[in-house]
Amino acid sequence: MKLYFFPNACSLAPHIVLRELALPFELVQVNNQAKTFADGEDFLQINPKGYVAALQLDNGQVLTEASAILQYLADLKPAANLAPANGSWERVRLQEWLNFIASEIHGGLAIFFNGAIQGEVRAMFLATLYKRFAILVQTLEGQDYLLGARYSVADAYLFVVLRWAGFHDIDLQQWPALAAFQQRVGERQDVIEALAAEAA
Ligand SMILES: N[C@@H](CCC(=O)N[C@@H](CS)C(=O)NCC(=O)O)C(=O)O
Structure with a gap:
């Protein structure tokens, strides 16, 4: 998984949770003003909303919105109890x-x-x-x-x-x-x- 982030932005929340769950991930910093990456590539191609956090799964799907990302991550490792069970x-x-x-x-x-x-x-x-x-x-x-x-x-x-x-x-x-x-x-x-x- 890749987490698109900007330091101290709301993307820090899924970043923390990725570490707490000991999930493998890559951090990719976004220039939040220019909407580009360090190599000049266009972040809007990844997230047309133009903001972090965005989580790219290994199958290429991109998930946005902190609340959704956080729940998705927690559900990958239910035993860690970072979210109560779905449906409860x-x-x-x-x-x-x-x-x-x-x-x-x-x-x-x-x-x-x-x-x-x-x-x-x-x-x-x-x-x-x-x-x-x-x-x-x-x-x-x-x-x-x-x-x-x-x-x-x-x-x-x-x-x-x-x-x-x-x-x-x-x-x-x-x-x-x-x-x-x-x-x-x-x-x-x-x-x-x-x-x-x-x-x-
Ligand atoms: N609705 C989004 C809001 C995300 C958001 O506010 N991202 C901010 C950083 S915390 C951002 O990247 N802002 C840059 C922009 O809107 O251009 C969510 O809940 O995740």
């Missing part, structure tokens, strides 16, 4: 979290990468984001991970997008449960290795 109620809960992260937290933090978001507009988006953070805090004050005691692909995804808070001058220490979650997930060996690989 717990799996639906996982999907509920993945969708919440994608639309509310990923989307809610990514908006600030747009330098035009300043002043009152920034304050408006922050207010909405902080309401979503309150939901995370309510959950993570009482348990270590989104699904309870057990780490799942949703936690990898949440960890990756919450890291962006620091890029936007949002101090997660304001929410001790979120800061503690980041520390907990950030201490996982495969997370440390994925971060180091993307920084290389």
